Amino acid sequence: MHRSAPRLSRILACAAVPVMLVAVGCSSDSGSGSDAEKKAGSSSSSDSAGAEPTKPAVEPAKFTDLPDACTSIAKNTVKDLVPEAKKKGGTAGRSSDLAVRGSCSWNGLDDKGVKGSQYRWLSVAFTRFDSDQSLGSGATRATEDYTKQVAKEKASEGAQKAAAAAAPGIGDEATAITYQLNKTDEDFEYATVVARTGNVVVTLTYNGAGYAGAKTPSAADILKGAQKAAKEAVGKVDATAGAGSAKASPSAGDAKKDDKKEEKKDDKKGAAKPTPKATPKS
Numbered sequence: 001m002h003r004s005a006p007r008l009s010r011i012l013a014c015a016a017v018p019v020m021l022v023a024v025g026c027s028s029d030s031g032s033g034s035d036a037e038k039k040a041g042s043s044s045s046s047d048s049a050g051a052e053p054t055k056p057a058v059e060p061a062k063f064t065d066l067p068d069a070c071t072s073i074a075k076n077t078v079k080d081l082v083p084e085a086k087k088k089g090g091t092a093g094r095s096s097d098l099a100v101r102g103s104c105s106w107n108g109l110d111d112k113g114v115k116g117s118q119y120r121w122l123s124v125a126f127t128r129f130d131s132d133q134s135l136g137s138g139a140t141r142a143t144e145d146y147t148k149q150v151a152k153e154k155a156s157e158g159a160q161k162a163a164a165a166a167a168p169g170i171g172d173e174a175t176a177i178t179y180q181l182n183k184t185d186e187d188f189e190y191a192t193v194v195a196r197t198g199n200v201v202v203t204l205t206y207n208g209a210g211y212a213g214a215k216t217p218s219a220a221d222i223l224k225g226a227q228k229a230a231k232e233a234v235g236k237v238d239a240t241a242g243a244g245s246a247k248a249s250p251s252a253g254d255a256k257k258d259d260k261k262e263e264k265k266d267d268k269k270g271a272a273k274p275t276p277k278a279t280p281k282s
């Protein structure tokens with residue numbers, strides 16, 4: 001009996017070995033499954049963390065076109081501000097894309113004989129900004145440019161007695177910059193109005209000087225003229241929004257007006273033309 005006891009112990013120990021191996025195997029499988037789940041969860045969380053948040057779409061630009069700069073100021077206003085303009089219709093500035101940038105200027109010398117002469121210069125410039133997902137909305141970009149243009153005018157080279165003030169009633173925001181400048185041995189009075197309407201920046205400059213003993217125009221008159229012209233130019237920009245929709249879908253009333261115009265043209269064509277008078281030879 002004493003001899004058989006150790007033998008029995010060895011048999012029981014051997015019988016227990018497979019059970020332990022099975023237990024270890026199960027424990028190992030369970031651990032590997034947990035690791036896989038952890039890896040999958042880690043990958044998913046890293047992917048979601050690495051993904052950039054979607055940016056909200058920028059606001060569409062209000063204006064998609066610009067008016068003709070040379071017709072943006074009324075003819076009577078041009079005549080009043082530049083009495084003897086060399087070109088009544090203005091001189092258009094060069095532009096690679098008139099829907100983005102346009103300008104026009106007028107200048108003339110009003111000779112008053114022994115009383116001297118008065119010189120005037122008027123110019124207007126438009127810059128339009130489109131909305132861009134990476135750069136921002138057209139209005140935001142225009143606001144940034146508006147600020148830069150105001151700072152640029154304030155720092156005009158040679159400017160004396162420079163001053164800036166808000167110009168209410170012109171676009172969404174506007175600033176009038178006034179200063180004196182001596183050139184060609186004459187004292188010039190300057191007024192520049194920088195305005196923003198939607199995604200368009202308008203810069204209008206008006207200046208003048210007296211020659212041959214004539215008095216220099218008053219700063220108040222030059223500023224008043226600049227503000228009047230700037231308001232007209234901004235109004236012309238605002239009108240382009242309505243003009244675009246009107247062209248796209250004309251009303252029945254507009255169609256009738258067009259028909260009447262065509263009828264009048266036909267009537268005129270049918271009428272006999274008067275015989276022109278003979279012009280005297282020079």
